[in-house]
Amino acid sequence: MKITETKIKDLFLIEPKLWRDDRGYFYESYSKKAFEEAGIYADFVQDNQSLSEKGTLRGLHAQKDPSAQGKLVRVIKGRVLDIAIDIRKNSATYGEHVIAELSGENHKMFWVPPGFLHGFVTLEDDTIFTYKVTNLYDKSSEIGVLWDDKDLGINWGISASEVILSEKDKELPRFRDFVSPF
Template identity: 65%
Template sequence: MNIVKTPIEDLMVISPKVWKDNRGYFYESFNAKLFADAGISHDFVQDNQSFSQKGALRGLHAQKPPFAQGKLVRVISGSVLDVAVDIRKNSATCGQHFSIVLSGENHKQLWVPPGFLHGFLTLEDHTIFTYKVTSYYDRESEIGVMWNDADLNIKWNDNLTPEELIISEKDQVLPVFKDFASPF
């Protein structure tokens, strides 16, 4: 397993070693010791999974303390553009984002620690996205920022028009980043 730091402190990309043969493939998606050695020593309490069609955009979301969540995200089938935004007020990279394509083919994962907004855009039909979290979901602790905030300047996908995006009503009324008061 290869765990690589990103330009944003504490945010990491995990690339597992994949063994392939004529039966298919095998890989280890989680190893507590290897993760702890890389600085990811959180306890996971819940696994979540979503199924989406191409153009589904989910995010940008987080939960505020004391229900803040770290997320270990990956794609089982299909692909997404996955995005994490640093909202830690004392971080040198506060307001900056990192994006990566996660797919059922590349098997990459992203560790998104507490203090980050998270979202993804589904790039293929029938995409299955899964993630482990470090805290239970709490509706009252939900926070978020508008996915297309001009100050964040996230390049979601040049191949989809705004009309092709599938966005929940909740995600269409989130605040912009400059009006967002981070609890981190």
């Protein structure tokens, strides 16, 4: 397993080692030992999975304390652009983002710790996305920012007319109006 820190401290891209043969492949999708050796300490409590059509955009979300979540995310089938935005007020990279392409083909994973907004857009139909999280979902702890906020400068790789968005995500605040709890 190759674990690489991104340009933003504490945000990691994970590439598993695949063992292939004529039957297919095998890989470790999580190793507590490997994570801790990389400085990632996570106590996972729940796994989630979503199925989405091309153009579905989920985000930008987080949960505040006492229910803040770290997320280990990956794609089982299909392809996404996955986004994490640093919302740690005292961070030198506050408001900056990292984009990772995750797919069923490349098997890459993204570690998004508490203190980051997270979202993704599906680039293929029938995309299956999984989240391994460090805290249970708590509706009263939900926070978020509007996905297409110009101040964030995110290139989602898809036109706004192609985006499928929940009603809840259409009502999120702009980044300049967002007050980070981290």
